[in-house]
Structures are given as C-alpha cells and as structure tokens.
Amino acid sequence: MLKLSVEEASRLADRVDFSKLNGLAPVVVQDAHTGEVLMQAFMDREALVKTLTTGHMHYWSRSRRRLWMKGETSGHVQVVEEAWLDCDGDALLFKVAQRGVCCHEGFYTCFHYPLASPSRAEPARGVAVLSEVFNVVKERVESPRPGSYVSLLAAGGVDAAAKKLGEECVELLLAAKDGRREEVVKETADLLFHCLVLLGVVGVELDEVLDELRARRAARMAEGGGGASGRP
Numbered sequence: 001m002l003k004l005s006v007e008e009a010s011r012l013a014d015r016v017d018f019s020k021l022n023g024l025a026p027v028v029v030q031d032a033h034t035g036e037v038l039m040q041a042f043m044d045r046e047a048l049v050k051t052l053t054t055g056h057m058h059y060w061s062r063s064r065r066r067l068w069m070k071g072e073t074s075g076h077v078q079v080v081e082e083a084w085l086d087c088d089g090d091a092l093l094f095k096v097a098q099r100g101v102c103c104h105e106g107f108y109t110c111f112h113y114p115l116a117s118p119s120r121a122e123p124a125r126g127v128a129v130l131s132e133v134f135n136v137v138k139e140r141v142e143s144p145r146p147g148s149y150v151s152l153l154a155a156g157g158v159d160a161a162a163k164k165l166g167e168e169c170v171e172l173l174l175a176a177k178d179g180r181r182e183e184v185v186k187e188t189a190d191l192l193f194h195c196l197v198l199l200g201v202v203g204v205e206l207d208e209v210l211d212e213l214r215a216r217r218a219a220r221m222a223e224g225g226g227g228a229s230g231r232p
Contacts (some may be wrong), residue, residue: 009052076100
C-alpha cells in the first residue's frame with residue numbers, strides 16, 4: 001500500500017494543475033497486477049491528498065457534489081499501489097489492488113461494454129472473472145433467491161458445500177487420469193466455482209486467498225525462487 005504523510009501528499013498535490021477543469025483532474029485507475037483499466041473518475045485536491053494519506057482511492061463526485069471513497073458502501077475498496085502524473089501535470093494515473101469488483105453493475109471493470117455492440121456486456125478476462133463470479137455467489141448466499149443453485153447449496157451449510165466441492169475434486173482427478181483434456185477444463189471450472197461457493201458459505205473473502213498467494217509469491221521472489229505457492 002502507498003501511504004504518505006500529509007506533508008508529502010500536499011507537496012505532490014501542489015504539482016497537479018487542477019485549474020483546467022475548474023478544480024478537478026481526470027483520474028485513470030488501473031489494476032496494478034494485470035494492467036487492466038478499471039475506471040475513470042475525477043479528483044479535486046482534497047480527494048488526492050486523502051487518497052495519498054489513507055492508501056485508499058477517494059474521488060470527487062460531480063453528480064453528488066461531494067468527496068467519496070471507492071467502496072465506502074459496497075466494501076469493494078481500491079488499495080493504492082502506485083501514483084503517476086502525466087507530462088502536462090493535469091491528469092493522474094493510479095495503479096491499485098481492487099478488492100472485489102470495480103463496477104457498480106457487478107463487473108470487474110467499468111469498461112465492459114464493447115463499443116461496436118453496446119447492448120452486450122462482456123465478463124472480465126483472466127483471474128478477474130473470479131471476482132465477478134464471487135460477487136454473484138456472495139449475493140446469492142447473503143440474499144437467497146428461489147431457484148438459485150448457489151442459494152440452495154448454501155442453505156445446506158458448510159457440510160453441503162464441502163461435500164459438493166469434494167465431488168468436483170474427484171471428477172477432476174478422474175478426468176485428468178483418463179487424459180480427457182476438454183473434461184479437465186470443464187471440471188477445473190466446476191472445482192473453482194464450488195471453491196467460491198464454499199468461501200461464500202464460510203465467510204472468507206476471495207481477496208484474502210489472493211493476498212495469501214501474492215504473499216507467498218513475494219516471499220519466493222525474495223528468496224530467488226519462482227514458485228507461486230511458496231513451496232520449492
């Protein structure tokens with residue numbers, strides 16, 4: 001997390017030209033790990049200083065006319081990793097660790113509508129799709145819906161979710177043992193999905209798991225190793 005003193009943040013804020021947009025500067029927000037662009041918003045000087053001193057992204061809402069912190073109601077906060085200023089000194093780029101999803105529509109990034117087909121939203125790519133799916137899983141667990149598979153499974157508690165996860169694990173192992181490549185792909189997707197369901201049932205956030213993997217990866221890199229799990 002990037003977190004500065006008030007004095008340091010104020011000095012950096014002095015370098016930004018907020019005059020061109022009547023006290024505001026455009027901000028582009030990027031996933032620090034994948035490089036994916038998550039959103040675009042605006043900051044005034046106070047929002048910038050608040051962001052740099054708390055380590056969490058704050059913005060100026062033009063519609064609500066107030067300062068706000070990303071995730072203040074949803075919990076999907078953005079943890080600041082890096083801050084950049086453009087060559088004209090009037091636009092900002094922040095690289096963040098996104099907790100949960102960025103878009104209020106439940107997508108990982110706000111840029112999920114292809115311009116050529118704006119009526120069709122696209123799911124996130126790469127590991128970010130796990131955040132999108134987990135967001136839906138948590139909603140089904142916390143607010144059960146009639147006919148929802150996740151809600152029905154969650155109603156059975158940890159035992160039901162764990163039993164189903166075990167079944168999916170066995171099916172993946174059998175597919176791999178038999179060399180059925182397409183089935184390995186499908187069964188792996190099933191296994192990951194049911195891992196998310198179990199996390200939702202026991203109340204563990206996906207970000208906690210990802211942070212653990214990042215910590216293990218960082219430890220291995222510090223040791224000069226390449227393993228992602230922290231094992232030799």
